[in-house]
Amino acid sequence: MKGRSTADPAVRVHGLQKSYGKLRVLRGVDFDVSRGSIFALLGSNGSGKTTIVNILATLLKADAGTAAVNGFDVAAEPVRVRESFSLTGQFAAVDEILTGRENLVLVARLRHLKDPGAVAEDLLDRFSLTEAGAKKVATYSGGMRRRLDIAMSLIGNPAVIFLDEPTTGLDPEGRIEVWQTVRRLAGSGTTVLLTTQYLEEAEQLADRIAILHRGRIIANGTLAELKRLLPPAKVEYVEKQPTLEDIFLAIIDGDGDEATARATKEQR
Numbered sequence: 119m120k121g122r123s124t125a126d127p128a129v130r131v132h133g134l135q136k137s138y139g140k141l142r143v144l145r146g147v148d149f150d151v152s153r154g155s156i157f158a159l160l161g162s163n164g165s166g167k168t169t170i171v172n173i174l175a176t177l178l179k180a181d182a183g184t185a186a187v188n189g190f191d192v193a194a195e196p197v198r199v200r201e202s203f204s205l206t207g208q209f210a211a212v213d214e215i216l217t218g219r220e221n222l223v224l225v226a227r228l229r230h231l232k233d234p235g236a237v238a239e240d241l242l243d244r245f246s247l248t249e250a251g252a253k254k255v256a257t258y259s260g261g262m263r264r265r266l267d268i269a270m271s272l273i274g275n276p277a278v279i280f281l282d283e284p285t286t287g288l289d290p291e292g293r294i295e296v297w298q299t300v301r302r303l304a305g306s307g308t309t310v311l312l313t314t315q316y317l318e319e320a321e322q323l324a325d326r327i328a329i330l331h332r333g334r335i336i337a338n339g340t341l342a343e344l345k346r347l348l349p350p351a352k353v354e355y356v357e358k359q360p361t362l363e364d365i366f367l368a369i370i371d372g373d374g375d376e377a378t379a380r381a382t383k384e385q386r
Contacts, residue, residue, distance in 0.1 A: 126189045128153040128278050128309035129174065133183035136169055143169050145333035146183065151326075153277075156300060156310045158324035160317065165330045167313040171280050174311070175205050188277045203278040204271035211267060214256040218247050218266050221255060222273065229274045241269040245299060261292025265299050278309045285319060290363050297322055 129151035136144040143166045151157040159167045172178040174185055176196040185192040188202035212221050219238050226234035242251040245265045255263060264284060271279055281300065285293040300323055304310055314320055320327045321341060328338040337344055360368075 126186075127151055128155075128188060129157070129311055130186045131170070131174070131183070132185070134170065134173065134180050134185060135182040136166075136173065136178065136180055143333055144180075144183075147330070147333070147335055149328050149335055149338055151278075151309060151311055153309050154304060154307050155325040156304045156312060156323050158320040158327045159311070159313045159330055160315070160320045160327055161313075161330035162315055166333050167315075167330055168282055170330075171205070171282050171311070171313060174199075175203065175280060176200055202276060203280060204274075204276040205280045205282070206267055206271045206284060207282050212255050212263055212270070215254065217252055217254055218242065218258070218262075219251040221266060222270060225270045225273045231274065237273060241272065244302070245269045259292060260288045261295035264288065264292065264296050268296075268299055268303070272303075272308070276308070278311065279303065281310060281312045283313055283315065285314070285316065290367060293319075294367075 127150040129149075131147055131149050134144050134147040135142075147166070147170060149157070159170065161167050169178065173180050174187055174192060176192055176199055179193070187199045190198040190202060192199050213224070216224065219242060222238035222241055223234045226237040231237055238251070239248075242248045245268070247262065247266060247269070250258065250262060255266065258266065268279075268281070268284070284300070285296050288296065297319070300310055300312065304325075312320075312323060324341070326338065326340055327344060328335050329344075330336075337347065
């Protein structure tokens with residue numbers, strides 16, 4: 119859906135405040151998200167990330183400040199805002215009894231789209247789920263469920279997608295699958311606002327990163343800009359040992375059998 123002006127940011131937040139009783143969760147938050155970019159809100163649990171997403175999604179009302187999605191004011195034009203975005207929460211909202219294809223067809227029908235079957239087939243192909251499309255979601259891995267969940271969010275071609283900690287609970291394989299999916303989304307022109315508590319996730323994905331701490335944005339910039347906030351790095355030569363994640367991914371990738379054989383031989 120088109121917004122007021124393509125020159126405007128896809129998401130604009132200014133002076134956002136929110137309290138629950140005496141607990142001040144947001145203390146004046148400001149940031150813009152450029153269209154077609156990946157913007158990461160990085161912060162620990164309880165920093166206010168999900169509260170911001172819920173306000174942008176019209177699920178909560180801010181106590182003060184303004185917010186706009188796709189050029190529409192969240193408080194004044196909530197219906198137009200809801201037409202402009204999709205939200206994927208921390209846990210995949212898929213029906214395990216249905217197949218992947220049936221999940222997609224169901225959402226397409228709810229959105230009154232023409233030819234729901236064709237919509238489902240296109241998304242299964244885009245998210246590398248064609249072979250699994252006829253299988254019940256109960257048989258899917260965590261990464262496959264999350265990819266299906268994101269695919270369902272894209273039905274209707276929203277201008278903006280909110281991903282609230284999308285890799286929570288996923289194994290390394292599933293996390294990388296989701297990262298690849300998010301990159302493809304931005305590559306196709308979708309604006310992605312991502313919340314995460316994982317530093318590596320923000321580093322891998324985001325065009326810009328905003329660090330949220332105690333209800334305030336304390337830093338906002340590209341990775342290169344944020345690195346310049348620290349003193350220049352010292353050059354040292356060290357022997358880099360592989361991490362357990364490196365080992366895990368190497369073993370389960372194409373050379374898994376050979377790597378396992380070598381490890382077994384060395385133990386004898």
